Amino acid sequence: AQKVTQAQTEISVVEKEDVTLDCVYETRDTTYYLFWYKQPPSGELVFLIRRNSFDEQNEISGRYSWNFQKSTSSFNFTITASQVVDSAVYFCALSENFGNEKLTFGTGTRLTIIP
C-alpha cells in the first residue's frame, strides 16, 4: 500500500526566510509519480510539480525548489525568500501507476508567512 507522510502540521516563518516542507513516501512500485500541490483558502488545489521515479534530478522554479531522494524516500519542497502569498496548505502526493491518476495525499502542511 502507498502512503505519504507530512510530519510538519504547521509552520510559521517570517517573510523572506527560507522554508522547507518535508515529504516521505512509501510504495512497493518501482515506477511512480510524486507531486506537490498548493491549496489556498479558496480550496482549489494548485499543481506545483510532478516528478517521476526515474528522475532524481532536483528542480528549481523561481523561488521554489524540490529535492527528490529515492534512498530516503523523500521529496522535500523548499521556498526561498518566502512571501505572504505563499501562505497556504501544501500537499505532497503519490501516484503509483502510470496512466492511473489516483493520487494518495499526505495530510498537508499549513504554511503561514508572517509579514
Add this chain to the structure above:
Amino acid sequence: ETGVTQSPTHLIKTRGQQVTLRCSSQSGHNTVSWYQQALGQGPQFIFQYYREEENGRGNFPPRFSGLQFPNYSSELNVNALELDDSALYLCASSLFQGAYNEQFFGPGTRLTVL
C-alpha cells in the same frame, strides 16, 4: 479554455438525506476523479470515471456512487448521509492518453451534514 467547475459551492444537508454534486470537466478531458477532503486532512480518492465507466475506486462504501455523461461532465451521489460525510468534495479532470495524464482540480463543493 474552460477550467473545471463544480456546483454547488456550498451545501447543507441533514443526516439520512441524499445529495448530488456536479462537476464539469475541462474541455477535451475524458476522465474525472472525485476526492473527499475532510477538515484538516488531505484529499482521499473516491473513484474515477473514464468514458462513462468506473475506472478505479477507493475505500468508500457503495452509498457513494457516480456517473459520467457523454459530454464528460460528472455527478457524485451520496445516499444516507452521515455526519462524517461533511467535507470538501473535489473533482479533477484529465485527458487519458496512455501515459501520465495531468489532473486539473475544481474549486470543490463544501458539504455540511447536520
